[in-house]
Amino acid sequence: MTFRAVRADKTDAGQTVRFVDMEDADLMDGDVTIRVTHSTVNYKDGLALSGKSAIIRSFPMVLGVDLAGIVETSGRPDFAPGDEVILTGHGLSETHFGGYAERARVNGDWLVKLPTGLTRAEAMAIGTAGFTAMLALIALEQAGLEPSSGPALVTGAAGGVGSMAISLLADKGWTVVASTGRLAETGYLKSLGAAEVIDRATLSAPGRPLGKERWAAAIDSVGSTTLANALAQTRYGGAVAACGLAGGMDLPATVAPFILRGVSLLGIESVHCPAPRRLEAWRRLAADLDRAKLAAMTETIALDQVFEAGARIVKGETRGRLVVTIP
Numbered sequence: 001m002t003f004r005a006v007r008a009d010k011t012d013a014g015q016t017v018r019f020v021d022m023e024d025a026d027l028m029d030g031d032v033t034i035r036v037t038h039s040t041v042n043y044k045d046g047l048a049l050s051g052k053s054a055i056i057r058s059f060p061m062v063l064g065v066d067l068a069g070i071v072e073t074s075g076r077p078d079f080a081p082g083d084e085v086i087l088t089g090h091g092l093s094e095t096h097f098g099g100y101a102e103r104a105r106v107n108g109d110w111l112v113k114l115p116t117g118l119t120r121a122e123a124m125a126i127g128t129a130g131f132t133a134m135l136a137l138i139a140l141e142q143a144g145l146e147p148s149s150g151p152a153l154v155t156g157a158a159g160g161v162g163s164m165a166i167s168l169l170a171d172k173g174w175t176v177v178a179s180t181g182r183l184a185e186t187g188y189l190k191s192l193g194a195a196e197v198i199d200r201a202t203l204s205a206p207g208r209p210l211g212k213e214r215w216a217a218a219i220d221s222v223g224s225t226t227l228a229n230a231l232a233q234t235r236y237g238g239a240v241a242a243c244g245l246a247g248g249m250d251l252p253a254t255v256a257p258f259i260l261r262g263v264s265l266l267g268i269e270s271v272h273c274p275a276p277r278r279l280e281a282w283r284r285l286a287a288d289l290d291r292a293k294l295a296a297m298t299e300t301i302a303l304d305q306v307f308e309a310g311a312r313i314v315k316g317e318t319r320g321r322l323v324v325t326i327p
């Protein structure tokens with residue numbers, strides 16, 4: 001039986017990304033086979049779909065860094081046919097075939113059973129972006145920060161990680177300052193829980209090594225001068241969780257915030273996150289996330305729309321999260 005997949009191939013003429021028909025025999029090694037029902041479009045998917053970035057590390061490659069679906073066959077005792085599962089990261093779309101296909105075969109160690117209270121569509125509305133936002137929140141909490149410490153800045157606010165971060169922080173009682181390049185989305189950002197919305201231009205130009213102390217915590221998906229300024233304006237003893245590079249991979253900062261204000265820079269990595277932290281993050285997402293806000297930040301598209309959506313997300317034109325339904 002054949003199924004459709006969005007696959008990247010490399011030839012002498014360059015890289016192509018297109019729909020192909022595949023069979024089970026074409027799938028990569030793994031001990032669990034899944035009927036994929038949902039995937040997502042993250043920023044990283046947009047880069048991979050563009051056919052120009054270095055996300056994909058072996059060819060041919062089925063794209064899609066996230067998937068949710070139903071186990072069809074399992075060679076291990078902890079997963080049985082019919083189990084609903086989710087998979088984010090773990091090299092999907094980089095070194096292992098990902099979620100833009102009707103079927104997947106993966107290493108069961110990478111799977112998370114769908115937490116009680118979440119649908120597969122909701123799990124993918126969360127996806128890598130929401131999972132990353134929760135890892136960032138947990139990191140800030142582990143750094144000893146709490147809503148009474150002061151406001152929390154969220155950069156790239158109208159994007160996937162940003163929207164999820166605002167919702168999670170606000171619902172935990174944080175006063176959230178949302179930084180966006182799209183001030184027209186102020187109403188949307190406030191509906192997610194932002195108390196204040198600022199123009200990202202105020203953070204994107206080179207700033208002083210230390211600025212006025214404005215926030216106790218920050219979740220940054222932009223990087224570059226924005227991250228440097230976020231650090232420079234973090235209060236004494238605060239912390240910044242760095243997740244992304246939507247504005248650039250560089251970090252033109254000084255050590256002043258670290259050595260004069262005891263500010264911490266916390267690195268957030270979602271792809272190879274160890275299982276105990278992964279399970280704890282999903283448990284909290286299922287327990288804490290406001291479903292109405294999740295629905296408000298989510299757009300659902302069909303598999304054949306991922307090309308157009310991928311182009312939009314790289315240009316910073318999508319809002320919140322994109323869920324892909326797999327036929």
Ligand code: NDP
Pocket residue numbers: 041042043044128129132155156157158159160161162179180181182200204221222226242243244245246247248268269270271313314315316317318320
């Ligand atoms: P989105 O495209 O959904 O969000 C990124 C947002 O950043 C945009 O919506 C926009 O927000 C802002 N932005 C875009 N371009 C620029 C720019 N040039 N300068 C300043 N701001 C900009 O992407 P995701 O939320 O999926 O991912 C965000 C980042 O996090 C990406 O870099 C991604 O690679 C990274 N990431 C990292 C993970 C990890 O494991 N560390 C996991 C998941 C994502 P606005 O319009 O509001 O300004």
